[in-house]
Amino acid sequence: MTINTYKKICQYFHLVQNVHIQGWGEPMLHPELRDMIQLAKNAGCRVSLTTNGVLLTQKYSEEIIKDGLDSITISIAGATQRTHGRIRRGSHLGKIIENIHTVSNLKEQTGSKTPKLILSFLMTKSNIKELPEVVHLAKGLGIHDIVAANLDYTQTKAQDDLKVFSCNRADSEFKKYIEVADKLAETMKISFHSYPLETEEVAVCEMDPLRIVFFSHDGGISPCVYLNLPKDGEIPRIFCGKHYSVKQMCFGNIKGQDFMEVWNSTAYRRFRSLYQNRLYIMQRFYSDAVFGMSSPYALDEAENALKRQMKEHPLPQGCHVCYKAYNI
Numbered sequence: 001m002t003i004n005t006y007k008k009i010c011q012y013f014h015l016v017q018n019v020h021i022q023g024w025g026e027p028m029l030h031p032e033l034r035d036m037i038q039l040a041k042n043a044g045c046r047v048s049l050t051t052n053g054v055l056l057t058q059k060y061s062e063e064i065i066k067d068g069l070d071s072i073t074i075s076i077a078g079a080t081q082r083t084h085g086r087i088r089r090g091s092h093l094g095k096i097i098e099n100i101h102t103v104s105n106l107k108e109q110t111g112s113k114t115p116k117l118i119l120s121f122l123m124t125k126s127n128i129k130e131l132p133e134v135v136h137l138a139k140g141l142g143i144h145d146i147v148a149a150n151l152d153y154t155q156t157k158a159q160d161d162l163k164v165f166s167c168n169r170a171d172s173e174f175k176k177y178i179e180v181a182d183k184l185a186e187t188m189k190i191s192f193h194s195y196p197l198e199t200e201e202v203a204v205c206e207m208d209p210l211r212i213v214f215f216s217h218d219g220g221i222s223p224c225v226y227l228n229l230p231k232d233g234e235i236p237r238i239f240c241g242k243h244y245s246v247k248q249m250c251f252g253n254i255k256g257q258d259f260m261e262v263w264n265s266t267a268y269r270r271f272r273s274l275y276q277n278r279l280y281i282m283q284r285f286y287s288d289a290v291f292g293m294s295s296p297y298a299l300d301e302a303e304n305a306l307k308r309q310m311k312e313h314p315l316p317q318g319c320h321v322c323y324k325a326y327n328i
Helices: 003-010 033-042 058-067 081-087 093-110 128-139 172-187 259-263 266-290 296-312
Strands: 018-020 046-051 071-076 116-123 145-150 191-194 220-222 234-239 242-247
Touching (some): 003 033, 033 046, 058 093, 071 093, 172 191
Parallel strands (some): 145 191
Antiparallel strands (some): 234 242
16 A cells, blocks of 8 residues: 555544554555554544564664554464464474564563553464463563454355364364463463354454545545455455355545545445444344343244344355354
8 A cells, every 4th residue: 555545544543543554565664654653643543453473673662662553463373483484384383473573572672551462372273282382481571462363254165274264063173272371371360262163143243334545545435345355356255165255345435535424425325325224233132132031932932033134134245254254
């Protein structure tokens, strides 16, 4: 993304609370990342980013602390170099750990509470055994939160075979590693969050297109990062063992259009209305569950009614074969 495109987006930062600088690439490779952080901070936004941690040097750490970056998520794929390096080719875990230490020490020296340090662990069949060890690893690094994330987008069978979650019943052994890691984190007083290992349709996913918007590198305006990959035309995707081709969803472009006009366009509003209806149905269900459903029979009836209504208000095309829509 050019800085000029970013500045066009900046014109609307007064409308939002959070700016997350990351898409399908490594944000620290951008030569004007610091300018991007400062522009968002000047607009009063909380600013965060996700990185592989390779370029988080002493100098860069000093700069992002000075710039007031609110949180930084460092993504790793193992608790050992052998495992991490096999998944993240060319990346050295020891160097990343050293870089995290650097940020943590600089925060302590300067008395800065930011950036909040989050460790993201990508769960795969080849590394999930090391999840408890990741918690031990995080203990001395000044990590605030650990997130055990799923491999939620795959294009090839080889990638898809690595995922630990299931569209049916998840492996009990995988669940066990997560439970052990969770208890360890609780003992060490580190916040721990793991994504579910079994799919369950939700009314609105965490990408929340009712509140969140994604700008692609070329200025395209989309509901979320999964609906606008940096590819031309169709997006290849494997979902529950089947191959799909999903049409890219882009409602306009910030380089030539006013964002609010795009946000309020008929097509974009129609897309969001599908989620608004689903959210309303879910909210009404929980309201009824609290008031007036005293018997298990009444609750069963309500759950069946909820399933019927959700079928009558299905997920939008593209979203219906996205793992995020199933809480993964």
